[in-house]
Amino acid sequence: MRNEDMCDLVFKLKKELSSITPDVWSEIYKKLAEQVSNDLLEQLSGIPSPNGKLLYERKCEILEKIIRIGA
Amino acid sequence: MIRDKKSELFAKYEAGDISVYEEVLSMHEKAVLEDPENTELLHAYGFLYERKGKELLRKAASIYEAGVKIALEPQNLSIREKQHCHGQLISLRARLGESQKSIDFYKEFIKKHPDNPNGYIHLAHAYFKAEQMEEAKLTIDAVYKLAPKDPGVNSWMGEIYQRIGKLEEALEYFKISVELDPIFISSRFGRAFIFERLSKLEEAANEWRLIIQFYQTNLYEIQAVYPKGELARVEAKIKSSFS
Numbered sequence: 001m002r003n004e005d006m007c008d009l010v011f012k013l014k015k016e017l018s019s020i021t022p023d024v025w026s027e028i029y030k031k032l033a034e035q036v037s038n039d040l041l042e043q044l045s046g047i048p049s050p051n052g053k054l055l056y057e058r059k060c061e062i063l064e065k066i067i068r069i070g071a
Numbered sequence: 072m073i074r075d076k077k078s079e080l081f082a083k084y085e086a087g088d089i090s091v092y093e094e095v096l097s098m099h100e101k102a103v104l105e106d107p108e109n110t111e112l113l114h115a116y117g118f119l120y121e122r123k124g125k126e127l128l129r130k131a132a133s134i135y136e137a138g139v140k141i142a143l144e145p146q147n148l149s150i151r152e153k154q155h156c157h158g159q160l161i162s163l164r165a166r167l168g169e170s171q172k173s174i175d176f177y178k179e180f181i182k183k184h185p186d187n188p189n190g191y192i193h194l195a196h197a198y199f200k201a202e203q204m205e206e207a208k209l210t211i212d213a214v215y216k217l218a219p220k221d222p223g224v225n226s227w228m229g230e231i232y233q234r235i236g237k238l239e240e241a242l243e244y245f246k247i248s249v250e251l252d253p254i255f256i257s258s259r260f261g262r263a264f265i266f267e268r269l270s271k272l273e274e275a276a277n278e279w280r281l282i283i284q285f286y287q288t289n290l291y292e293i294q295a296v297y298p299k300g301e302l303a304r305v306e307a308k309i310k311s312s313f314s
Contacts, residue, residue, distance in 0.1 A: 011216055030186050033217055037185035040213040041178060044206055052203035057168045 077102060081115055089126070095119065128167055135160035143180075148187060157193050165200035173197035188218040195227050199234070207231050222251035226258050238265050256285050267305060272312065276305045 010017065010032055018025040048054040080095040099116040106112060138156030147153040161173045177194035184190055191214030198207035211227050218224050225248035233241035242265055245258035263278035279302035286295040 011219075029217075033186035036213050036216055037181045040191075040209060041181065043209050044178065048203055049205040051205065052198075053168075053201045054171060054174075054203055057170060057201070060168055 081119075084119070084122070092119070092123065096123075125167065128163060132160060132163050132167070135163065148184070148189070154189065157189075158196060161193060161197045161200055165197070170197055170201035174201070186217070188214050188221050188224055191217075192221075192223050192227055195231065199227075199231060204231065204235055208235065220251060222248045222255045225251065226255045229258055229261050233261060233265060238269065241265060253285060253289070256282060259285070263301070263305075267308075272305055272309045276302060276309065279305060 010028065014025075017028065021028070077095065077098045080091045080098065083091050084095050096119050099112065099119060102112050103109070103116050135156040139160055141147060142153045142156060161170075164170055164173050174194065174197050177190055177197060180187075180190040181194060191210055195207050195210040195214070198204075198210060208231055211224065211231050214221075214224050215228060225244045229241045229245035229248060232238075232244060242262055245261045245265075248255045248258040259278050259282050263275045263282070266272070266275035266278060279298050282298040283295045283302065286292070286298065
């Protein structure tokens with residue numbers, strides 16, 4: 001089972017799990033949150049999608065630095 | 072290319088020497104008065120004001136940064152009223168073309184506080200402002216798994232789903248957001264505009280009525296003026312559709 005699917009499953013069972021194991025639900029939640037954040041940050045790493053402003057912003061930033069060095 | 076005192080000072084200012092600003096501005100002001108149709112001069116003169124404007128925006132950003140620093144203190148992390156500087160700083164940086172700074176910051180925040188929904192909300196906001204919808208959707212979908220009943224999460228689900236054209240889903244998320252917490256009144260604005268776009272004018276008018284009621288009951292009558300104008304506009308559209 002993929003991590004993402006496992007997270008989905010556990011959240012779907014949240015009500016049951018938190019009533020069966022109220023003392024450990026916060027720990028389970030923290031672990032799942034770590035998993036969710038790791039997966040997300042992995043997906044967001046690398047060059048941004050070209051359908052947005054970030055690549056253009058980067059180009060402008062570099063050009064501005066070049067102007068400053070050249071002046 | 073002209074090489075004179077004015078151009079030299081301009082180059083110095085462009086390179087970061089702000090001490091020459093008043094002198095170079097006054098030289099350009101004078102030159103433009105003498106030669107008002109010189110487009111090169113107008114370009115440089117406008118640029119000087121633009122750079123000054125950016126300088127002021129950066130000053131504002133540094134003030135918001137101080138507010139964000141306070142909001143990040145452990146005892147303030149979950150107090151919504153202390154979080155306003157985050158959103159303002161994200162918007163301001165986007166205007167300066169510096170969204171990457173916000174993105175890097177909130178990625179680090181999420182690494183440190185993976186169970187705090189606010190970090191994800193701010194990251195989604197930063198991507199949204201940079202028009203990086205792919206990344207904004209990934210981020211908001213991720214935090215939705217962690218906090219599906221958070222009004223802020225639902226509000227941003229609405230914004231992002233609306234932006235990618237999933238209007239029915241956006242309507243639902245906006246609805247949940249404002250039902251969870253009426254202070255998320257902007258979700259009703261979103262619903263009103265979507266309903267109008269879908270030609271559901273009665274539903275749009277109803278949203279404006281609820282918005283007006285919210286401001287009259289909870290805030291100030293003056294804040295209901297714009298929504299009243301919108302309601303009148305939509306009602307006129309309904310009337311004309313019957314004539």
